[in-house]
Amino acid sequence: MAAESRPAPTPLLKDELDIVIPTIRNLDFLEMWRPFFQQYHLIIVQDGDPSKTIKVPEGFDYELYNRNDINRILGPKASCISFKDSACRCFGYMVSKKKYIYTIDDDCFVAKDPSGKDINALDQHIKNLLSPSTPFFFNTLYDPYREGADFVRGYPFSLRDGAPTAVSHGLWLNIPDYDAPTQLVKPLERNTRYVDAVMTIPKGTLFPMCGMNLAFNRELIGPAMYFGLMGEGQPIGRYDDMWAGWCTKVICDHLGLGVKTGLPYIWHSKASNPFVNLKKEYKGIFWQEELIPFFQQATLSKDCTTVQKCYIELAKQVKAKLGKVDDYFNKLADAMVTWIEAWDELNPAGAGSAALSAGSSK
């Protein structure tokens, strides 16, 4: 069965979680998050001009990396980290030494729930990650481990332990995460609907993973969270998190890990320019049509017992099957391998090489 009569207070994971923030301007938004973030260590990945100084508000414990740092630390392998695109954030995942990561965009603020209370998004992500997922059978009352919810009649008892949760995908009020065409057609649409649910995305189902408000268990799935080649010198943008999400979901499905989506909400304040977005996404809109069947049909062999092995295997398949769509995918496949090599170099103790049955207790 799910929760005992009194749920234990959520441990803060103060020393087990890093908050990774890509930025190019400033970190003023952190002031609003101070009550929720101040106790955590921040990893700031500064994109763009490294000679610029990014001001971090007082009182935060952080490490900051600019492009010079990335080049210095990774050497030639730095080629896999995007430049002039928030995809560079994944460098933060690689250098972190913590078990959990929360990543958030610098135009995301604290949202309010329907009662008017400020939402501690980090707290909800932690709850999501620390309770099991249910990828093998859909529960119609959504996350059965939430207070006030449970498994419904007909839900097999043998599946009620669930699977370890690898990813917690949060949502956004105000400016929704639409693609450029939709933004152009509906420039005024705002997401005002607070859907009070967390749910597991079933095994075998893909989804568009947005990196704006995302948390994951770095030990379980970290190496799969490569945000690809975007930005300067690349033919595509705004598909970094999508790419990571599809790879991650295929690997999670293979390894028996769960992906949750829904709460928490953050308040997304800035709508990016849809014309700029259209140029970035343009190729992606067409390529997507090939990518989706590719990921839907991707299978990984039984020997792929670690995330790295899964990822390398996927990279091979990307090269073999998507190379013909565009040469970009050959480069991307190579970059995926470089990423894993860099990850393993920076994480020699084996973070992310958790084998198949990484059971986290409820």
Next chain:
Amino acid sequence: MSQAPIKDNEVDIVIGALRSDLSSFFNEWRAYFSRFHLIIVKDPDLKEELKIPDGFSLNVYTKNDIDRIVGSTSISFSGYSCRYFGFLVSKKKYIISIDDDCHPAKDNKGNFVDAVAQHIENLTTPATPFFFNTLYDPYRDGADFVRGYPFSLRNGVNCALSCGLWLNLADLDAPTQALKPSERNNRYVDAVLTVPTAALLPVSGINIAFDREAVGPALFPALRLAEEGKVRWETIEDIWSGMCVKVICDHLGLGVKTGLPYVWRTDRGDAIESLKKEWEGVKLMEEVVPFLQSTMLPVTAATAEDCVVEMAKTVKQQLGSSNPVFGHAADSMLEWVRIWKTMGSRPS
């Protein structure tokens, strides 16, 4: 995305009457039911006369009608299964069915929910089973497909089944409710979503709607527990039927939605009392799920009827030997298709 409004005469509301006094039930639902034609089917085991208020366009069927119309059959329409007779005799495209211990619910703003209208909206807007949209139903007002959702999948597919939810007494099983006797569902989740293809779910019969033309024969009273009773905790027929419908919808490329509308479900029965009876159902689920997850229907099965026949065969082959209950279920499924076809060939 606007749709042509559905015509009232395309809908039947089917109510299985397990208790005789339905006055307050119908008065509460009047605002939402009265536009439509109703089919009331009286539980054949219920002795008392039904009390139904005036002002509805309805047909009431009792045991005599069932016996007369269906003739000799191994199918039992007793208890909750009586509603299936209503599905059988309906001639409409859409059916909505709600348990007789459910009331209209209120949404987060305190307004009563028109469950009928919501089910109709669910059935008449596309479903999106092939890719999960993180903003849930993209066809709802104020929502859309998110960045990264493939454009070729944005037309969606026809929605064949709409599974609603329950506030207050949620559809929990007996062991869970017995363990948490005061647990009530107070969470109104303002979402409709498509259950992805290949994902199975327990389809509760308490508050559902479906496209009868698309999947009618795939909802059947087939899996009966030995001591099936008159409370939902003591049945599994809807769960079995619902999971088969999902497999069939996946095969036929039709969608299944879940979420809104909510109904308010009143307390009835005793979870602890029901424990004994429900255990059988709980054990059966363990065998059912792996079986359904791996069932493949042949390409030649192009209609719901074909699919039910094929499923019945596989059920008999693969599950029949482990428990006679499954053998009976398979027989019932075939018998159901036979009855369905007979009804269908009769003049209206």
